[in-house]
Amino acid sequence: MPEPKMNLRKGSKVWAEDKNLAWVAAEVTDFLAKQVKILTVTGKQVLIVPEKLCPRDADEEEEHGGVDDMTKLTYLNEPGVLYNLQRRYALNDIYTYTGSILIAVNPFTKLPHLYNVHMMEQYKGAPFGELSPHVFAVADASYRAMMSEGRSQSILVSGESGAGKTETTKLIMQYLTFVGGRAAGDDRTVEQQVLEVRLTHSLYHLPLAPL
Numbered sequence: 001m002p003e004p005k006m007n008l009r010k011g012s013k014v015w016a017e018d019k020n021l022a023w024v025a026a027e028v029t030d031f032l033a034k035q036v037k038i039l040t041v042t043g044k045q046v047l048i049v050p051e052k053l054c055p056r057d058a059d060e061e062e063e064h065g066g067v068d069d070m071t072k073l074t075y076l077n078e079p080g081v082l083y084n085l086q087r088r089y090a091l092n093d094i095y096t097y098t099g100s101i102l103i104a105v106n107p108f109t110k111l112p113h114l115y116n117v118h119m120m121e122q123y124k125g126a127p128f129g130e131l132s133p134h135v136f137a138v139a140d141a142s143y144r145a146m147m148s149e150g151r152s153q154s155i156l157v158s159g160e161s162g163a164g165k166t167e168t169t170k171l172i173m174q175y176l177t178f179v180g181g182r183a184a185g186d187d188r189t190v191e192q193q194v195l196e197v198r199l200t201h202s203l204y205h206l207p208l209a210p211l
């Protein structure tokens, strides 16, 4: 949502609401009555009310690959977040943190190098945030918290239909199977159990109980 109070001057870097692109990068060139004149990166001169603008970090252009944690963005606004995800996605970096929350963008293609045993070994016991954002890091943090605190943990997987919740949940279970094994009082492996679950909601609650 655009920010109501913005300190605008000529040359200010902004994001402007756009019918086709959702947001377009622009620069303030002038002020006319209650409107702001901007020049977009697509080369258009537009008169717009300041309420439809968001501040944009000038450094964002330089940091080509985006940031691995949204909290590193100077402006944590909608266009900044979307632009960061877009740039990471272009490099097949489908995972991004916002603090301890993991955002996954569905790649709609197989990325086997992300999920092999070597990757699981890398994330096993690694402090959260030390390695690139990954669903294994979230699974590992929950597993370690469960083991050290002896308490149940929950992982919420949410997103719209087709966002990748089922795949993500399977990856979490695959990782937990790798580090842990079987759930308490159940002969089936964790992986078998999850494959038997029909996941039909837009929000999954994955309970993780200590043995």
Ligand SMILES: Nc1ncnc2c1ncn2[C@@H]1O[C@H](COP(=O)(O)OP(=O)(O)OP(=O)(O)O)[C@@H](O)[C@H]1O
Pocket (backbone or CB within 6 Å): 106, 107, 108, 109, 110, 111, 159, 160, 161, 162, 163, 164, 165, 166, 167, 168, 199, 200, 201, 202
């Ligand atoms: N991490 C991933 N790597 C590769 N492909 C993926 C990944 N996540 C999702 N996909 C692809 O996207 C498709 C849809 O994902 P998924 O079934 O997990 O969505 P969902 O959120 O569970 O959808 P629904 O709520 O409709 O059940 C998968 O069949 C798969 O092809």
